[in-house]
Every structure is written in C-alpha cells, then in structure tokens.
Amino acid sequence: MTVRIHDSRQQAVVDLRPLRDGEVSMYVCGPTVQSSPHVGHVRSAVAYDVWRRWLEHRGHRVTFVRNVTDIDDKVLVNAVDEPWWALAYRVEQEFAAAYRAVGVLAPTYEPRATASVPEMHALIALLVERGHAYPALDGSADVYFDVRSWERYGALTRQSIDAMEPAADADPRGKRDPRDFALWKARKDDEPADASWDSPWGQGRPGWHIECSAMARRYLGDAFDIHGGGLDLRFPHHENELAQSSAAGLGFASVWSHNGLVHVDGEKMSKSLGNSILAADLVAAVRPIVVRYFLVAPHYRSTIDLRTDAGSLAGGSLAEAEAAFGRIEGMLERAARAGALPDAAVPDAFAAAMDDDLSTPQAVAVLHDTTRAANAALDAGDTAAGLARAGEALAMLRVLGLDPHDAMWQSGASAEAAALDSLVASLLAERREARAARDFAASDRIRDALAAAGILVEDGKDTTTWSIA
Numbered sequence: 001m002t003v004r005i006h007d008s009r010q011q012a013v014v015d016l017r018p019l020r021d022g023e024v025s026m027y028v029c030g031p032t033v034q035s036s037p038h039v040g041h042v043r044s045a046v047a048y049d050v051w052r053r054w055l056e057h058r059g060h061r062v063t064f065v066r067n068v069t070d071i072d073d074k075v076l077v078n079a080v081d082e083p084w085w086a087l088a089y090r091v092e093q094e095f096a097a098a099y100r101a102v103g104v105l106a107p108t109y110e111p112r113a114t115a116s117v118p119e120m121h122a123l124i125a126l127l128v129e130r131g132h133a134y135p136a137l138d139g140s141a142d143v144y145f146d147v148r149s150w151e152r153y154g155a156l157t158r159q160s161i162d163a164m165e166p167a168a169d170a171d172p173r174g175k176r177d178p179r180d181f182a183l184w185k186a187r188k189d190d191e192p193a194d195a196s197w198d199s200p201w202g203q204g205r206p207g208w209h210i211e212c213s214a215m216a217r218r219y220l221g222d223a224f225d226i227h228g229g230g231l232d233l234r235f236p237h238h239e240n241e242l243a244q245s246s247a248a249g250l251g252f253a254s255v256w257s258h259n260g261l262v263h264v265d266g267e268k269m270s271k272s273l274g275n276s277i278l279a280a281d282l283v284a285a286v287r288p289i290v291v292r293y294f295l296v297a298p299h300y301r302s303t304i305d306l307r308t309d310a311g312s313l314a315g316g317s318l319a320e321a322e323a324a325f326g327r328i329e330g331m332l333e334r335a336a337r338a339g340a341l342p343d344a345a346v347p348d349a350f351a352a353a354m355d356d357d358l359s360t361p362q363a364v365a366v367l368h369d370t371t372r373a374a375n376a377a378l379d380a381g382d383t384a385a386g387l388a389r390a391g392e393a394l395a396m397l398r399v400l401g402l403d404p405h406d407a408m409w410q411s412g413a414s415a416e417a418a419a420l421d422s423l424v425a426s427l428l429a430e431r432r433e434a435r436a437a438r439d440f441a442a443s444d445r446i447r448d449a450l451a452a453a454g455i456l457v458e459d460g461k462d463t464t465t466w467s468i469a
Contacts, residue, residue, distance in 0.1 A: 003016045004016065004355060004356055005358070006357050008156065008238075008256040009256045014255065016255065019225055019254065022060060023060060023061045023063065024062045025062075025065075025220045025221075025226070026048070026062060026227075027066075027215075027219075027227050029229035029230070029233055030067045031091075032074060033068060033069065033070055033087075033089075034072065034077075034088075035074075036278055036279070036280065037094055037278070038276050039262050039277045039279060040261060041095065042102055042282065043262050044230045045098075046103075046296060047300035047358075048066075049105055051228070051358055053105070053400070054358060058355075064107045065107060065111070066110055067215050068110060068111070068113065069208065069211060070092065071084075071195065072113075073169075075088050076192070084194075085114075102283065102292045102295070105401075111215045116215050116218055117197050119214040119217065120206045120211065122214075123213060123248055124210060127145065127183065132149045134176065136175070136186070138171070138173050140171075140202070142170055142171070142174050143182070144175055144180040144182055144183060145180055145209075146176060146177070147180055148161060148176075150246070152246065165179075166179055167181040167236065169181055169182045170182040170185055170207075181207065181236065182207035183210045184205075185205055186202060186204045187202075209240035212237070212241050213245045213250075213252075223253075226257055227252070227257065228256075230258065231258045231261055233258070258301065259301060260300065261304075264277060265305070266305060281313060282313065285313035286314060289409050290322045290325050291321075292401060292402060294306075294321035296400050297321070299358075299360060300360065301357075326468075328397070329404055331371045331375050331393065333467065335390035340387070341387055341390050341391045342387060342388060344392045344394070346399060350367070350396050354399070367396045367400075371389075374386050377389060428457070430442075430446060431443050431457075450466065456468070
C-alpha cells in the first residue's frame with residue numbers, strides 16, 4: 001500500500017511520491033537553542049522519528065536533516081552570564097540528551113545555522129537579483145524579502161497579505177511594507193562583535209527564516225520530499241521559508257507536515273502560566289520508554305493533553321501510560337518464559353494504519369489487541385499461538401521505537417529487573433523441587449511469599465510463569 005501523508009499546503013492527505021525511487025528526503029525544523037527543551041520539543045522529535053522509522057520499514061532509504069538554530073535574537077537576549085555561543089552549545093547538548101532519552105534516532109545531518117552563512121548569502125543575493133528582496137531603505141545593512149513581489153505569498157496558511165500582522169523581526173522604517181521580513185539583519189551596537197558576519201550588505205547576521213531555506217538546500221538540494229515541524233511554525237516561519245525558496249526558483253518541499261502541540265491540564269503551555277514541562281523533568285518522573293509510548297500513542301497531528309495529578313507528573317496521563325505499556329511488557333516477559341519469540345511481520349491492520357498518515361492510535365490499538373490475544377493463548381495452554389502473537393507485538397514495538405529489549409533502554413532499571421528475574425527463578429526452582437518431592441507445604445510457602453511481594457505465580461501444564469501482580 002502507498003504511504004499517505006497529510007500535506008498542510010493542500011490541507012489534505014495525499015500519496016507520498018518521493019522524487020527518487022526508494023529514497024525519501026526529510027527536513028525537520030530543529031531547536032532554537034535559547035533555553036532548555038520542553039515536552040513540546042520532544043513531542044515533535046518523536047513524531048518525525050516515527051515517520052522516519054516507518055518509511056525505512058517500508059523499504060525507503062531516508063535522508064533525515066534536523067537543524068540547530070544557534071544564532072537568533074532570543075539566543076543573544078538569553079546569554080546574560082555567558083557568551084552567546086556557549087549558551088547555544090550548552091542548550092544544544094540538553095536537546096541532544098532529551099532526544100536520546102526517548103529513543104530518537106540521530107539525524108543523517110544536523111547542521112548548525114552558523115556553519116551555513118555563505119549559503120545564506122548566496123540565496124539572499126539570488127533573491128535580490130530576481131527582484132524579490134531589497135537592501136533596507138534607511139541605508140542600514142538590513143535586507144528584506146518583498147512579500148508583495150511574490151503573488152503566492154500566504155499559500156501555505158491560506159492568508160491574504162493584507163490580513164497579516166506586520167513582521168516584528170526588524171526596524172520597520174527600512175521596509176517597503178511592514179510585512180516584509182528580514183533576510184539579513186544589520187549588527188546592532190549592543191550586540192557582541194562575534195555574533196555578526198561580513199556580507200555584501202554589511203556586518204550582520206541571518207534572519208531566522210533564511211537559515212532553514214539555505215540549510216535544506218545545502219543538504220537536500222533544490223527540491224526534497226517532506227518538510228516537517230511543529231504546528232506553531234506554520235506562520236510566519238514556514239510560510240516565509242516557502243515564499244523565499246519558491247521565489248528563488250527552488251522546488252523546495254513537496255509535502256509540508258506539521259505535528260500538533262502539547263497542552264498541560266487542558267491549557268496551552270506558556271511561560272506566563274508557568275506550566276511548561278521541561279523534558280528533563282518528564283523523563284525523571286517516569287521511565288523514558290513510557291514517555292515515548294505516551295507521545296507515540298496519539299496521532300501526531302493531534303493536540304496532546306498532559307494531565308497531571310495535583311501537579312505531579314508521575315500521576316495522571318503518565319501513570320495511565322505506564323499501566324498500558326506495562327501490560328505489553330508483562331505479556332512479553334510471560335511469553336519469553338514460555339519459549340523463544342519467533343521473528344514475525346507486523347500485522348496487516350497495523351501496517352494499514354501506519355500507511356494512513358501514520359495513524360498511531362489505530363496502530364497501538366492493534367498492538368494491544370495482539371497483546372490480549374497472546375495472553376489468552378497462553379492462558380489456554382496454546383504456547384505456539386501465544387508466542388506467535390508475542391512475536392507480532394515485538395515487531396510492532398520495534399517499528400515504533402518501543403522495543404523494551406533494545407539496548408537504548410537498558411539502564412539501572414533493567415539491571416534491577418534482571419536481578420529480580422534471577423531471584424524469582426531461583427525460588428521457582430526450589431518450588432518445583434518441593435512439588436516433585438510432594439512437599440506441598442513448602443511449595444505453598446514459596447508461592448505465598450512471592451504473592452506477598454506482589455508477584456503472581458501461574459502454574460501451566462508444563463511450565464510455571466510469574467508476573468508482577
């Protein structure tokens with residue numbers, strides 16, 4: 001089946017038709033490294049990580065580019081007690097750690113904006129040459145994109161120019177139209193000298209929007225398949241990327257994809273409300289694999305509501321995710337004790353859901369149905385069927401980046417689990433010996449001691465299994 005994806009520009013789900021057979025090129029807007037990552041950043045990274053994994057599962061070779069915006073107004077403003085580049089690097093490492101914690105694969109390329117300034121100069125010069133950009137009217141080194149020179153400006157968000165707010169990224173006195181946006185920003189006297197570069201128009205630094213257009217072009221060429229990012233980037237960032245790249249004569253992105261946002265207890269996250277949830281706090285509250293499950297289970301274009309329990313992250317939504325994922329893990333552990341899990345393909349219903357604009361709610365429903373079927377078969381003593389269903393569940397988990405046996409999830413918690421498994425196995429061996437000797441009192445004492453510790457022992461026809469009650 002053809003993979004289908006929602007295109008924000010067409011506002012419809014369309015067939016994904018890669019420019020090159022067997023290959024998919026993706027550019028995803030990464031972080032502006034001004035401050036620590038929050039749950040919204042992690043949600044976006046996980047969404048496109050699952051897209052990448054599914055496309056690779058379908059046989060495509062994926063070139064995945066995620067940029068780092070390391071020079072920006074907010075980076076300079078927030079660098080109070082350290083150089084701007086030190087802040088940018090430190091925060092970049094926080095983002096990298098947050099992505100690793102929830103199992104996000106490293107991108108094929110991860111360019112920093114500061115490493116592509118010559119490419120930005122070339123693109124700006126091309127826009128000036130084609131009549132779509134101009135040096136500031138006030139004689140400064142600013143360069144602006146002329147939005148009225150591009151008749152399709154507003155195509156991504158379906159807005160008319162006159163209905164748009166003025167661009168608040170530079171002094172409007174140098175603009176032909178207040179909605180024109182900055183491609184190059186003149187250096188200000190109060191800014192660090194090392195936060196500017198020479199250019200044909202004078203000392204300055206790039207505007208936010210030109211950075212992504214130049215980096216996408218550098219690493220993926222004039223045209224590529226998918227441009228992704230959070231819904232909050234549609235305007236003005238992605239609208240301006242589309243306009244300047246198209247006006248420069250580039251094919252740019254075939255499909256524009258946007259993931260939904262994250263609310264906390266029914267409200268949009270914001271600094272003014274004080275309800276932003278940092279990524280570090282999220283993975284400290286519950287196991288990182290549970291965080292990933294929580295972010296994967298809803299549709300990537302939906303709004304996720306992270307419900308807390310009286311402000312505690314360990315309760316509410318994450319507690320529900322822990323319980324749901326725990327049922328899957330419990331089945332896998334039970335099946336593994338019954339025998340070796342076979343290699344299996346993902347079920348057709350799972351594949352159909354993932355092909356349909358990455359419909360993970362339906363895909364996760366298939367995963368839970370398969371989990372229940374595996375347990376039912378094991379309950380009935382049909383070990384072969386139970387192991388077959390468990391193998392299918394494991395195949396689905398691997399596609400979603402949720403295989404609990406994957407090395408990326410191994411930590412102190414897994415060491416504790418291994419120790420527990422060893423202790424319980426030893427006690428069950430003693431219980432088998434007691435039963436073989438018809439010492440049922442000793443056998444019952446071991447079972448009761450395990451039950452008191454929250455461990456449920458189940459005797460099958462040929463095997464004894466255990467699980468956390």
